[in-house]
Amino acid sequence: MTDGDSISIPRNAKGKRPQYFEDPASDKLHFMIMALVEELSVTRDRLDSVERVLERKGVSSLADVDGFEPTDEEHRQRNERRAAYVARIMKCFADEAAQAARADPAMDFDEVVEAVAE
Amino acid sequence: MTERQAQHDILVKPSHDERARQELCQAMRSHLLGDVQAGTETIFESRVHPAFKKENGRAMKDRHEIRRAMTPDPFYRVFSASLRSTQELMWDSVIDTVEREMPRLQTEYKKLHNQAKGTLTLDPDLDIPRYHAAADIHLQPGGYHTDLAEDDLSAGAIFDRALYIYGDGKFGPYSDAMGHMVSGQVKALYPDFAPKRILDMGCTSGNSTLVYVDAFPEAEVHAIDIGAPCLRYAHARAETLNKTVHFAQANAAETQYEDESFDLIVSHILFHETGRSALTNIMRECHRLLKPGGMMVHLDIPQDRHCEKMYESFLWDWEAYNNNETFAVVLRSLDYEEEAVTAGFVRDDVSIEDVAVGWPLLVGKKAA
Numbered sequence: 411m412t413d414g415d416s417i418s419i420p421r422n423a424k425g426k427r428p429q430y431f432e433d434p435a436s437d438k439l440h441f442m443i444m445a446l447v448e449e450l451s452v453t454r455d456r457l458d459s460v461e462r463v464l465e466r467k468g469v470s471s472l473a474d475v476d477g478f479e480p481t482d483e484e485h486r487q488r489n490e491r492r493a494a495y496v497a498r499i500m501k502c503f504a505d506e507a508a509q510a511a512r513a514d515p516a517m518d519f520d521e522v523v524e525a526v527a528e
Numbered sequence: 529m530t531e532r533q534a535q536h537d538i539l540v541k542p543s544h545d546e547r548a549r550q551e552l553c554q555a556m557r558s559h560l561l562g563d564v565q566a567g568t569e570t571i572f573e574s575r576v577h578p579a580f581k582k583e584n585g586r587a588m589k590d591r592h593e594i595r596r597a598m599t600p601d602p603f604y605r606v607f608s609a610s611l612r613s614t615q616e617l618m619w620d621s622v623i624d625t626v627e628r629e630m631p632r633l634q635t636e637y638k639k640l641h642n643q644a645k646g647t648l649t650l651d652p653d654l655d656i657p658r659y660h661a662a663a664d665i666h667l668q669p670g671g672y673h674t675d676l677a678e679d680d681l682s683a684g685a686i687f688d689r690a691l692y693i694y695g696d697g698k699f700g701p702y703s704d705a706m707g708h709m710v711s712g713q714v715k716a717l718y719p720d721f722a723p724k725r726i727l728d729m730g731c732t733s734g735n736s737t738l739v740y741v742d743a744f745p746e747a748e749v750h751a752i753d754i755g756a757p758c759l760r761y762a763h764a765r766a767e768t769l770n771k772t773v774h775f776a777q778a779n780a781a782e783t784q785y786e787d788e789s790f791d792l793i794v795s796h797i798l799f800h801e802t803g804r805s806a807l808t809n810i811m812r813e814c815h816r817l818l819k820p821g822g823m824m825v826h827l828d829i830p831q832d833r834h835c836e837k838m839y840e841s842f843l844w845d846w847e848a849y850n851n852n853e854t855f856a857v858v859l860r861s862l863d864y865e866e867e868a869v870t871a872g873f874v875r876d877d878v879s880i881e882d883v884a885v886g887w888p889l890l891v892g893k894k895a896a
């Protein structure tokens with residue numbers, strides 16, 4: 411390889427991917443959501459950078475944002491905010507676990523219909 | 529707060545957005561392996577295990593029964609699919625960085641290699657073991673061994689950045705916590721032990737290896753791996769961090785070194801990424817390479833017998849079934865001591881030490 415040459419690295423790992431859901435389409439859908447989650451986080455990070463650059467300098471340029479380097483404290487805040495974001499996306503887990511931990515299990519919809527009809 | 533990854537010339541520098549992706553993967557893993565993984569246990573206790581007991585009239589007897597019952601559970605499925613997807617996204621975002629950075633890294637590599645104090649010995653004819661060629665371990669595309677160009681070091685560059693993300697920084701700024709665990713334990717157990725020649729087996733990017741240069745300043749440090757692109761990276765990384773190490777491409781089961789040529793042989797999570805016969809052969813090779821009175825010390829993930837709870841043991845198998853770390857399942861039930869005895873070590877000179885939260889260290893002293 412000579413200096414300055416670029417390289418193309420494979421993007422797919424060898425080995426069969428487990429099927430997690432009954433319908434393989436659900437596996438794809440789920441992956442798409444995960445990738446969207448990632449990209450939304452990227453956007454939010456980028457916006458965060460812009461805001462901080464603005465705050466620090468009063469002016470902003472793209473180069474400013476690209477070169478943005480959070481301080482340790484800013485980095486910590488960003489991690490905290492990101493963790494909260496992930497927890498929100500994954501709230502379905504927390505909810506189901508909370509339900510499962512309940513002493514009195516939730517009623518089925520029809521049972522509730524009966525209860526409110528009384 | 530975990531420390532940020534320590535910067536040096538051979539480490540890739542993600543762009544703003546690449547870094548955002550990588551840090552998201554880190555946050556996602558942290559959440560999934562924290563709250564959500566804990567949630568899977570609640571699900572197990574509250575509905576999966578009770579249903580099993582009702583149907584079978586008994587409790588589950590091992591981690592494999594747990595896995596069979598948990599795999600179809602909707603909560604666990606989404607947990608697994610999310611962790612798996614995050615792993616795939618992690619490699620993808622790191623590869624973006626490595627592809628972009630490769631021209632710079634190549635230039636750095638050549639500069640460092642030309643003024644190196646340590647050495648790099650490659651063996652282009654080395655056979656890549658089937659347990660590496662069959663599937664890409666932990667989903668790194670191309671694995672540890674695929675050379676994509678002349679003087680390629682991409683696999684090492686990818687691994688070093690990804691290891692930090694994967695470990696959420698818990699392996700430290702130089703991702704070398706395992707080296708510290710093992711060398712620290714060696715010093716604690718044998719305060720008078722002063723090895724002159726040390727070999728690290730399965731060094732990858734050399735993160736743990738470098739710890740031995742400082743821990744035993746009198747020693748000559750050697751390190752081997754199967755993967756040439758990892759070794760080139762490890763070599764350049766060692767040089768830029770000013771540590772003298774002799775790297776060589778070799779199969780740990782069959783090396784080129786002379787009989788009785790090392791005082792200390794170590795490995796850090798090498799075992800679970802090998803295979804059944806390879807493991808036996810690696811231990812035999814350790815016995816051959818050690819000087820009388822020398823020691824082998826191997827660190828790997830908790831075995832089934834080290835787990836307090838059956839559920840915890842089941843979780844340790846996740847990587848085997850979902851992340852191509854297939855041999856881990858077998859390894860976690862193996863009798864390490866028996867393996868070492870088969871390899872030639874005397875039973876009384878073999879022990880298992882617990883370094884941290886059940887991570888076992890297999891220590892074998894060669895009879896003097």
Ligand SMILES: C[S@@+](CC[C@H](N)C(=O)[O-])C[C@H]1O[C@@H](n2cnc3c(N)ncnc32)[C@H](O)[C@@H]1O
Pocket residue numbers: 657672706707729730731732733734735736737752753754755758778779780781795796797798801802806
């Ligand atoms: C999980 S990595 C080890 C990480 C590294 N020791 C550290 O502390 O950062 C496993 C490494 O072992 C290498 N390996 C697997 N089987 C091997 C063998 N038979 N001989 C030499 N290296 C091997 C792989 O190529 C890979 O780089």
